[in-house]
Amino acid sequence: MISGSNISRALGILIAVPASLIIAFWVMTNPTGAISGLSKLLTITIAFIALVNPKRGLIFIIPQILYTDEIKRLAVYYGAVSYSTVYEVLLGPIISILMLNAGYLAGVVFGRYSLSKNWVLATLLIGVICVAIAGTTTGGIATRAQAALNIGLYMTFIPLMGVLINDAQEARQMMKVQLWMALPSIAWGIQQYYNGFSPLEYGYARTGLSPVHFAQLFGYEKPRPFGFFGSATGYSCVGIYGALSLYFTLKGGKINLLFLLVTLVYLMGIFVYKARGCTLIIPIIFFGAWCFNGRIRTLGYYVTVGSLLFSGIIFAEKLLYVGLNKINQAIAVNTDWGREVLNVSTFSDRLKGWILLGKPSTYSPFGRLFEKGEEGRIVGQNDADFHHDIITSIVLETGVVGLLLTVGIGAFFLFKTHSYLLRIQSPARRWEASMFLACGFTVSVISITTGNIFTTVPLNFAIWTAFGSFAVLCKENEALLLEEKVEPVIVPATAR
Secondary structure (H helix, E strand, O other): OOOOHHHHHHHHHHHHHHHHHHHHHHOOOOOOOOHHHHHHHHHHHHHHHHHHHHHHHHHHHHHHHHHHHHHHHHHHHHHHHHHHOOOOOOOHHHHHHHHHHHHHHHHOOOOOOOOOHHHHHHHHHHHHHHHHHHHHHHOOOOHHHHHHHHHHHOOOOHHHHHHHOOOOOHHHHHHHHHHHHHHHHHHHHHHHHHOOOOOOHHHHHHHOOOHHHHHHHHHOOOOOOOOOOOOOOHOOOOOHHHHHHHHHHHHHOOOHHHHHHHHHHHHHHHHHHOOOHHHHHHHHHHHHHHHHOOOOHHHHHHHHHHHHHHHHHHHHHHHHHHHHHHHHHHOOOOOHHHHHOOHHHHHHHHHHHHHHHOOOHHOOOOOOOOOOOOOOOOOOOOOOOOOHHHHHHHHHHHHHHHHHHHHHHHHHHHHHHHHHHHHHOHHHHHHHHHHHHHHHHHHHHHHHHOOOOOOOOOHHHHHHHHHHHHHHHHHHHHHHHHHHHOOOOOOOOOHH
């Protein structure tokens, strides 16, 4: 007698075999190449998981985000050299993130999740931020839309983690998965530093499909490593991941030997990246976390940061034409690594924007908001309005009104953020929340004041998931405080 389980297995095989053949044929005959076809299949799979089980989708999307740019290079090198191939691959993470949000909403509709007020408010705020980004970004409509999409979609990881992840342990696990999955790319960047770049990497650069990739390989005498990421700027995520790996190494008062080895790889990645900011990022993050741990230290931190920024704007012109040369002479080191890292000349581009901020003529009520600008204009280094930071963009594009709104809203959210942080009673939990906040905040400040890196993958992913982990810890703490407030109901003896 044939059992029901045997019939199910037979039917499964009968369905699986032809389905596998059809999928294989579809992948192999994909017009832009088999690798691009495989990328489509992976996108469909991950997007389906994200829609059906968004919590699990948060984990599955990590390798897709980290390695999509390498898949893109492989797809072009071994397939069709066309923008269609690039778009097919790069659309993958965007579709998956959209499905994560759709999966949460579907879960609300079918009763799996409750609709979170915080998620609604955060998503609406992200929508407003996207509109502001589109309004302050220079370039054509496509450039503005792409910038808004790249920043806004990745920002949704904050509310998504807040509603999908239940406790600190799960948030910690998500960050650890990122550290482990990014490790091969960091190791490959170290290999690039010592042994040079592969024929595949040079071959993709020569196609001209990516001006950024071409410039970073052929525009410098010694190109910076980028691992399997899309650019050298993306490789700078080694700073956040290095800080987190060191934190996990020291967590609990005992050294975790496994994470110590991971930390050493990330420290080596920082060394070969040869950038000033990235070299100093770990101590800066730990200092920020220490400051955020106390009310007075937090206030002192913001006063110091604000004073440094204000001083930089006031003395920007003097720094540009006199100060940078003197600083270079004072910190000069006679080694290849030292000459490149301990050189502040490249900071001149940032100072040009700060000089604009120091001029009264830069400020107007609404900037260029209601002016008909030149479509698709690219600001060059010789232009009078050349700048390299978000603050100057806000002032030029939206004026004093836009700047005051941005500062006001930012100050309000900073106040609320730190009030939630300081409500955490457990010293260990508060330190961990401070660490996640410092990781996201430090790199955000660097992006706002020196150059927009919020659109760079996976750096933006690391920033927003660090903030998302902070949100999870605060949510968990608020739930604990609510439980403590609930007093047991005492039933009178006569009613028993």
